[in-house]
Amino acid sequence: MHKKLELYEKVTPLAQLGIWQRNLITGEIYWNEYIRDIYEVGPEDYLTLNDASESYLDKEAACEMIEYAISTGQPQVGEFKMLTVKGTFKWVRMRVNTTFEDDQCTEIYGTLEDITSQVSMIRALEEREEKFHQAFDHAPIGMAIVSTEGHWIKVNNSLCSLLGYDEDEFLKHTFQEFTHPDDLDIDLSYMHRLLNKEIPSYNMEKRYFHKDGHQIWIYLSVTLVRDTDGLPLYFISQIKDITERKRSTEILLQERQRLDNIIKSTQVGTWEWNVQTDETIHNKRSAAIFGYHPNEIVANMMNTWHNFIHPDDREINFAELEKCFKKQEKFYACECRMMHKNGSWLWVEIRGKVIKWDDNNNPILMLGTYADIHQRKTxxxxxxxxxxxxxxxxxxxxxxxxxxxxxxxxxxxxxxxxxxxxxxxxxxxxxxxxxxxxxxxxxxxxxxxxxxxxxxxxxSKGEYSKKILNLHKEVYRMLEVLSQSLRQVNAIKIVEVDPDINIQYDPAYLESILLNLVTNCVKYRDTDRQLHIHIKAYKEGNIVVLEITDNGIGIDLKLHGHKLFGMYKTFHDNNDARGIGLFLVKNQVDAMGGKIEASSVLGQGTTFRIEFS
Amino acid sequence: MKKLDIACIIDDDKIFTYVLSKQMKVVDFCENLLVFHNGLEAIKYLKPILESPEVLPDVILLDLNMPIMDGWQFLDEFVKFKVNKKITVYIVSSSIDVADHAKAATYKAISSFYIKPISRQDLANMLEQVSLS
Structure with missing residues (x-):
């Protein structure tokens, strides 16, 4: 017994347990020091039962409990709020028991603990829970507590109105039943990873079915609540309606797809140009128009592309650009030749529009297209x-x-x-x-x-009369025919005709042209000097040019130029002149699809220049 | 109708000028007739006598297509002359090209455009027009 008391005295301070005893017969009171600590009285002080009960804010309840114990003999326990003599509010737990002698209660005793910290913690917890419920119930987004199997445990108003079910209907189902089958597997796999502690939470976009059957796109955020041992308790899900956003995104995507298809079907190349840095973005088609793979155009600056433009077309192109930059034209449009990878010139139409200007009206961003118009242009x-x-x-x-x-x-x-x-x-x-x-x-x-x-x-002669003729040979044949009259006037002949030049021509016309022009050299020679006849042929691209030059009397082209090749036009007091030779020559050259021109200086000589197509 | 003092034909077609001069005699067109076979001949003749109205022609019958200097070139020189005498110019040509007729309309110096052949009636009309003016 003594030992037990010793142990008791040792343990009591550990629990900070107040121990009290009142003898109802003698009025004797025992308080240990912790009682005095709780009541905040001096080391020798005691409070009467009445004074002590005055400390309790709900004095009646405290007295009632004690009265009840006294009258029934059953031990009681109660928690009360008290105000000490020093003015401190405390929560205490009071236990009371009784001793009976001859059916009369002689003694009450018990314990008193300060539980202020526990109670305020619980209160705080309760408050927090209340707040959570408030937040949960009235949240503008859908919220739900879901069991680890997927049963709806609790859903808020927003979620109910989102899916069209009331709370009771919800609680009879699982989220799996409401989820679009195509989205379920992903959701479940996330859920398992969450349960396996692989992830702390997850978010996903998925579809639910509304009660009336239509689909609702939602953004789901899920966290898992575990107990203190780390065992899963339930999921908290937040569900946000993103149907509208999803629809506009889808419309946007469709729009974009449509645009892409249009661009693809029109076969235009597109470009975006930062005018200030010269950086550009070109689509694949832009490169393909010019025979390149997009990777082949390394330095993707507009300058690279502008260098593709034919030198003769650059000026007009830049002039058009400038008009656009100066806001004289809304659009920039230019047809020009650009260099294809294979070295050929390609006719391209470039169009563009400045879509961003800086505060000083300088262009920043320009968008545009390349269209291959080669076929049309040709x-x-x-x-x-x-x-x-x-x-x-x-x-x-x-x-x-x-x-x-x-x-x-x-x-x-x-x-x-x-x-x-x-x-x-x-x-x-x-x-x-x-x-x-x-x-x-x-x-x-x-x-x-x-x-x-x-x-x-x-x-009336056409293509069919054309034959391949060697110009060199034909010139010498003509000189042979005229050799006698040339010899008579002691003419000097200079022939510079490449023996390799062949032309497709009517043989009779070529002969007529050569005879007429050289005969004219003789007819209209200057008798004061020796006649020089210079016959020269050369190639200009695909065109063969023949020039016959003399040092004769010349023609006043200012006076006669416009009717030089007219019929019955004669320009000199020459009895040989019939006015038919040049007329025929002109007609023959025209009929073969070529050109003839004359240049002359009076008193110095004349040059006839023929282009054989 | 009063016959003209001096008439002038500028045409390279020698048969035409011969026949026309014959016709002129028949209708008693003029006292004196000058014939030139291209514009240059006529200019060369007229230029030194510009100061002497009495020897300048009253009427010039001008062909268009001629060698060396054609009717147009003649006119371009002729309009530069400052003459103290009314000289009536008639185009007498075979051309029915509307371009020629339109061009003729731009020359104030040209009174009428006659298309060959020229009849005696045409000559009578010319005579009447000149005497009226």
Whole structure:
């Protein structure tokens, strides 16, 4: 017994347990020091039962408990809030027991513990829980507590209205039942990783089915609550409706896809250009237009691309750009040739627009496209060429019609006038004279008709009459034909014709052209000096050029240039001049699709330049 | 109708000038006739006598297509002359090219455009027009 008391005295301070005893018969009181600590009284002080009960804020409850123990003999325990004599609020737990002698309660005793810290902790916990519930219930996003198997344990209002179920309906289901089957596996695998402590939480986008069947896109954040031993208790899920965002994203994606398809189908190359740094972004097609793989264009600066532009087209291109930069034009558009990887020139249409300006109206960002217009452009040029040929032919036809009309009218007019005169003439001599004139006139008419026939023949010949002719050989053959007349005037001939030059030409025309031009050199030589005839041929790209130059008397081209190749146009007081040679030459050159030009200085000589196409 | 003092034909077609001069005689067109076979010949003749109106022609019948100096070139020189006499210029050409007729309309110096052949009636009309003016 003694030992037990000793142990008791040792343990009591550990628990800081107050021990008290009141003898109801003698009024004797025992308090250990911890009672005095709790009541905050001096080491020798005691409080009467009444004074002690005054310390309790709910005095009645405290007294009642003690009364009850006294009257029933059953031990009681209660927790009370007290105010000490020094004014400190405390929570205490009071235990009370009784001793009975002859059915009368003689003694009460018990313990008193200061539980202030425990109670305030519990209170704080309760408050926190309350706050959590408030937050949970009224959160603007969906929240749920879900069992580790997936059963809904608790759901808030937002979630109910999101999915269209009330709370009772929720609690009869699992989240698996509401989840779109395509999203379930991912969710479950996340869940297992969370349970296995592989991840602290997870977020995902997934679809739920609304009660009425339609899909809802949500953003899900899940954390796992574990007990103190680390065993999983439940999941807390936050569920945010992202259907609207998802829909606009999808629309955006579709839009983008559509745009991509359009760009792909139009076959245009696109580019983005930071005008200030010169950096560019080009799509694959841009590179492909010029025969490159995107990786091949290493320094992707606009300068690299501008260097592809044909030197002759750069000026116009930059002028167009400048107009756009100065806001004179809204768009920049330019058709130009650009260098393909294979070295050929490609017709490209470049278009662009500045979409960002700085505060000083300098361009920052420009967007644009390249379109391959080579085929269109080539066709356009061919059409233009064909058009030129056709309108040239039309012009020549009209010209020819006028020539025919004019020349026939001259002769027939004369015949008409002569006949009229003959009818009125009485003198026989005059009549005879006029008859003779009629004969001359008729033969002139005949000659004119044969000239016109020649011209018609020139134009009725086509491609089929062309043969491959060696220009060198033809020139020497012509000189051979004219050798006698050239020798007569002691002409000096200089021939610079590459023996390799071949042309596709009508042989008769080439002969006629060469004969006519060289004969003209002889006809219109300057008799005061020795005649020099210089015949030169060379290639200019695909075109063969022949030049025949003399040191003759020359032609005043200012005066006669426009009718140099006209029919019956003569420019010198030369009896040989018929005005038909150059006219025929011009027609023959035209008929073969070439060009003839003359340059001349009066008193120095003349050069005829022929382009054989 | 009063016959002209001096008429002038500029045309390279010798048959035409012969026949026309014959016709002129028939209709009693003029006292004196000058014939030139291209524009340059005519200019060369006229230039030294510009100061003497009495020997300048009253009427010039001008062909267009001629060698050396054609009708247009002649006109371009002729309009530069400062002459103290009314000289009526008629184009007499075989051309029915509208371009020629349009061009003729731009020359104030040209009174009319006659297309060959020329009839006696044409000459009579010319005579009437000149005497009226």
């Amino acid at each position: 066709m356009e040029q061919e059409r233009k060429k064909a058009m030129e040929v056709i309108s040239g032919q039309n012009g020549r036809l009209l010209n020819f019609a006028h020539i025919v009309s004019h020349n026939l009218r001259s002769h027939t007019g004369n015949i008409q006038m002569l006949l009229d005169m003959i009818n009125h003439e009485t003198e026989e001599d005059e009549k005879q004279k006029m008859m003779q004139m009629l004969v001359i006139n008729t033969s002139n008419l005949q000659q004119t008709l044969s000239h016109l026939n020649e011209v018609v023949d020139v134009h």
